[in-house]
Amino acid sequence: MKRVFEVAEELRLDTSHLIQLLREMDVPVRSHMSSVDSASVARLHARLERERRGEAVTGTAAPVRRRRRRRRAAPASLATATPDVEAEEGIAPSAEAAEDDPAVAEVPEVAPVEAEIEAEIEVESEPEAGAEVPRAEAEFEPEAEAAQEPAEAPEDPAREADEPAEPEASVEVAEPTEPDVAEPEAEPAEAEADASSAPTRPARRPKPVRRDMPSPASSPAPSGPRASAGPGGKVRISAEGYTVDGRKKSRGGDGKKRRRVDRNAVQQNFRKTLAAMGQSSPRKRRRETQQQQREAEREQRELEQRTEKATVRVNEFLTVSELADLIEVPPQAIITSAFKNLGLMVTINQRLDFGQIELICEEAGFTAIREEGFEADLSSDDEDLPEDDSELVPRPPIVTVMGHVDHGKTSLLDRIRSTNVIAGEAGGITQHIGAYHVLLSEGRTITFLDTPGHEAFTAMRARGAEVTDIVILVVAADDSVMPQTIEAISHARNASVPMVVAVNKVDLPSADVDRVKRELLAREVVLEDFGGEILGADVSAKTGEGLDDLLEKVLLQAEILELKANPEREARGTVVEAQLDRGMGPVATVLVERGTLEVGADFVCGLHGGRVRALLDERGRKVTSAGPGIPVRVLGIEGVPQAGDSLVVLSAARVREIVSRRQQLEREKDIRRRATGTRLEDVFAAVKAGEGARLNVVIKGDTDGSVQALSDSLERLSTDEVSVEVIHRAVGGINESDILLASTSEAIIVGFHVRPDAGAAAAAERESIEIRIYNVIYEAVEEIRLALEGLLAPEQREITVGMAEIRELFRVPKAGTIAGCYVQTGTMRRNLPIRLLRDQIQIYQGRIDSLRRFKEDVRQVRDGYECGISIENYNDIKVGDVIECYEVVEVARTLSGAPAG
Secondary structure (H helix, E strand, O other): OEEHHHHHHHHOOOHHHHHHHHHHOOOOOOOOOOEEOHHHHHHHHHHHHHHHHHHHHHOOOOOOOOOEEEEOOOOHHHHHHOOOOOOOOOOOOOHHHHHHOHHHHOOOOOOOOOOEEEEOOOOOOOOOOOOOOOHHHOOOOHHHHHHOOOOOOOOOHHHHHHOOOOOOOOOOOOOOOOOOOOOOOOOHHHHHHHHHHOOOOOOOOOOOOOOOOOOOOOOOOOOOOOOOOOOOOOOOOOOOOEOOOOOEOOOOOOOOOOOOOOHHHHHHHHHHHHHHHOOOOHHHHHHHHHHHHHHHHHHHHHHHHHHHHOEEEEOOEEEHHHHHHHHOOOHHHHHHHHHHHHOOOOOOOOEEEHHHHHHHHHHOOOEEEEOOOOOHHHOOOOOOOOOOHHHOEEOOOEEEEEEOOOOOHHHHHHHHHOOOOHHHOHHHOOOOOEEEEEEOOOOOEEEEEEOOOOHHHHHHHHHHHHOOOEEEEEEEOOOOOOHHHHHHHHHHHHOOOOEEEEEEOOOOOOOOHHHHHHHHHHOOOOEHHHOOOEEEEEOOOOOOOOHHHHHHHHHHHHHHHOOEEOOOOOOEEEEEEEEEEOOOEEEEEEEEEEOOEEOOOEEEEOOEEEEEEEEEOOOOOEEOEEOOOOEEEEEEEOOOOOOOOEEEEOOHHHHHHHHHHHHHHHHHHHHHHHHOOOOHHHHHHHHHHOOOEEEEEEEEEOEHHHHHHHHHHHHOOOEOOEEEEEEEEEEOOEOHHHHHHHHHHOEEEEEEOOOEOHHHHHHHHHHOOOEEEEOOHHHHHHHHHHHHHHHOOOEEEEEEEEEEEEEEEEEEOOOEEEEEEEEEEEEEEOOOEEEEEEOOEEEEEEEEEEEEEOOEEOOEEEOOOEEEEEEOOOOOOOOOOEEEEEEEEEEOOOOOOOOEO
């Protein structure tokens, strides 16, 4: 087996030409690296040989002169021994055939013929006798050579044999026809003339006789040189009138004219032969090969670039806005796609896991690839070990309380815990996600997650549904199913979590429990009362009515789920909330899912590592360990993690390795994001949006969830004309770096439950940076809304002030045409613009030149009075026209009236 390029080098052919020939021969080849078997190579050699012979036979050549000879009768022994003589005047049909034929090699020499009489018959017109024959035209193919006149015998045969053959170009000539045998009618005088013209000619030897190939009788000729053994071998013969070394002979005694060969035709045939054989020069072949390699490399690079462009490399999580930047689509398109195709209600700053990212990218025509170092590193060494049923113990159920704002979720949880959590929340609404561990009277425990019900905390509710076992859906009996109630139902269904419905506030006189259940039925939430499988209870957080029934149904649902975990394994949990405490540093509220988290354990959490310095329960008391299903606050993290990150206990060396790799991947992701620069689509979008105003905001808060919720709420205020751009958001207090960032980007700083330090306050006063501090999310959103409304351009409105009908016309030489009018409605004012209406069609718009009443100039005329009006620079008025007086006022706009962005 050989490669295509190796065969091309052997045959001295171009690779592309060889591939084409092989495909014509039905040999399956794809590129220059394809393999070719020996049989195909042999077929290729045979085809090339046939093509070369065919081109030599069918090529065009100059007319050839043929001679016929007759000789005296040979001895009888010669006639009987050699019935057929092969006229071998140029070259044997092939060197290989001559060497392989034993009949030719073993024929004995024949005695020379005594005398020979030549009878020349002119077959075609002859050129001039003195014409030169180029050396390049002195080589012919065997068939043509056999038909031409035999060359003159050299004066020194030994010299001819010793001279080396010079490389000469071959000439393709037409295949000659078989010459007719002349009658033996040569005259003695002509024979004597021939003999006298070459007195020193040596005796000729007859040609070897091929006994196996009979042929017509022909005159013997001097033996010519043989072709080289290789393909395409060239032959040197003696052209007529020239010696074998190319020198011109002295003119013979016959004095015949010689023909001239067309040099251009020879060169053209020469170039045609080389082109067909693909025998280009080595330098040209090298250039062509290099060019093909460069083109192949360029195509490979373009393919890699297209593949890389359609590939999204992500870590463990990405926010919607970050994913939109990577795949270059608007964030609203991702939000819409997630809701329609995945059933997820996400916000622009909500984080998506890899499964969600993969589905969204597939819808957009991209391929999501997880960066190495996140998924594999999340698990400890015994992650893949099978669980032993004997080591599994029951764990407390994780119950998330969800519902609309002000429906009594926190009050219900306070009643169960016998605490007053709601008193600690600003404004009476939950703005942080809380995790509580409750010990019931019968010794059983339940872990509760309290999620905010405000519309801004969608991401918090989604996280609560993802880590929970059971969802308690709280609906107020005096209200109805609200938007956040519907959203909570969607979160529970997406997480495949069972629900328990708690109809709260049944003690109120306006409570209508049946109406609430019917509305839930319309949302496909079928309670047991209506024949469904969803458990429900009527409760009152104020009086405690129905709480025992609710807890009993929660525990019943937990028994159905058979919740168990192995506390002896390495701990693993999920961050439900994270904050930066002034005294304790970064603090994360972690819900342990398996194993036991102990003080002193090394762990990795998102991009940060650490060692557990202390564990605190929901009441702030220190604990030494936390088992499965127990929420604790973890101290000792190197940085503030994001809500939703996984906390995994590993060895110290493993933690350092994973954290280093993750931070490196995060830096590379930031570099790739910055390397994209300004896209053309962004420029077009900015041009299309026009000169829209933008409010830059820096958000700092006490917890990661609150910062995300506030950022989502502010960005939803954006319209086509004004927009909110959150240039930075983080957990922690306001410092001088935040002031510097706000100064360079002309932004305001919004603090949520945080205060600026002394240096930051002084820097803000020095740089004239506005800092707004809020404790309730309602207030922050409302004030930013008012600030955006101040950036809106006021609306221009036209108010009709008065209308007057023209009843008479007066022509005044110097003043022009005066319209005698009757004011029908309103007031006609002199300094306001007017419209001239004819048949309710506006024909002119201008201003009043003069307004008179009884020859006195007045400023205005009320309805019911007559007046004279002169229109500035316009006189084409008629009786019956109406003059409308109006004014343009600016009205402040609100965001509700502005088009959404």
